[in-house]
Amino acid sequence: MMSSGEHRYSELSDTELVKLIRYGDHGAFTQIFARYWAVLLQHAVNLLKDEDEAVDVVQDIFITLWIKHDQLEINASIKSYLYTAVRNRIISRIRHTKIHESYLDSLVNLAEHGDFVTDNQVRFNELSAQLEKEVSKLPPRQREVFELSRNHGLSHKQVAEALNISEETVKKQINKVLRMLKVKLNVLLLTLF
Template sequence: MENFVQYTDQQLLSLLKDSSQGAYTQIYDRYHGLLYIYACKITKEESEAEDIVQDVFVYLWDKRKTIIFEKSLSAYLYSAVRYKFFDLLDHKKVRTNYSASFQNFTENFPVQADQILREKELSALIEKEIACLPDKMRNVFELSRKHHLSHREIAEILHISQKTVKNQVNNALKELRVKLSTLFTWLF
């Protein structure tokens, strides 16, 4: 097994680009402790510092073939820790803003949101039951209730008597009441 301790950062980077796990391990061993101390100083929290450092090393391995090191390895790693910290701050700010916004919404609009959801569910269930009606009855019912046509207009369109239209609408309402009565009890 090759000993990478004597290698320079530049040599380790070259080997890392060729997917050398030994070079990666040496970079980790060389910089993990220093980066952790640096991250602790800027985050003031050990667990966040450890997460940031781990994220930096995972990113380093994942992007090893495409990362361009404009400066030294150490400068890159310290900058990466700093950027991860800023990302963490941005994430916390977004989370805090979202939490405050959600809290405001639930305090000011709880009934409306629940009511809208119930109305949508109820509407979907009614539509499902209407779709289950016999074709002729469903057609007459939809012309009456959805298109707001009078019994006379429906009778003319379908070439049936007004009495038949009235019976079909009444029968549809009776069927829907029976099917939906338990649902209404549950919802209200």
Template sequence: MDADCAKLNDESLLLKLRSGDSASFAEIYQRYWPILFRHAFRMLKNDNEAEDVVQDTFTKLWKAAPELPTDTILAAYLYTIVRNQVLNIIARSSVQASYRTDLKKFMVDGYELTDHLTRERILSKLIEDEIQNLPSRMREVFELKRKQHLSYKEIADVMEISELTVKTQMNKAITILRKKLGNHIALFFTIL
């Protein structure tokens, strides 16, 4: 390190730094690193993040030096960079924490929803298959009642059979489906 730079004030160091003098940069680094680190650490409570902030601050200073106005107050400039970077980290951490929380909630809710929909689809397929296996007349009565929402009288009129036959066919269909699907439903919910 240049001994002459150690004697210079901030304004003189900044003037030399504007012209690309690395010795003045090294002096500014030595002079401000501990102060800026403590400042960043006080806000972040994390050594690694505080070090990164200070390192980035000096990188920004080096890159911006040739363009800095002559009336720039070095300490204020460096503190402003540190403060802005700390605020960005805090904001990013807050957004990330919120994102992680939302993602966890979605993963749980989304899995449950997907699991529920999958079960529902499989169960619907099982029910539909068993309905298709009913004798044709019974299946027709069942579908008119459950899918078309017709009354027993309307079904009797459409099929030209008695209401008692409709009621009997409906009861038999329900009994058959309960017997056949009872085991599937119990097994279905045990496996999943």
């Protein structure tokens, strides 16, 4: 059953809620969250084709909205503001990921074709060793799922069949490992290069 406060927030327009959020009104923030979480998540899933990544993006948007509520300047509607924020965050993530993937691809390509100078070869070997070390620290089942997928080239379905688990579990485990490795990779790239 809705309390009188929740009922009051549900009757307010987005514009009125935004004004209250600027003053740190958590109830108004909760109402905006309730109105837009699902549609923003669906929008992010459509763009990213990955529900876990989409959840991360939308959570980040709402966390930022609350943390910076007192600096909130919205010239259009809150709906437009949130959709634009999601789109921009996704573009930023994709750009960031592509830069790292491109960099790693060029490192791998150079290493495979022997055009690597010794200094870069040492760094590449160190980076590879550090990432292998991170993989070795994973819980046994998670490591097994990841290695069957990445090192042995099995599909999610093949890994699921081999380990007698669902494809969804395989996908979630691999995404979890990749997110952790991306964080570690960022740190390693900063320290090594």
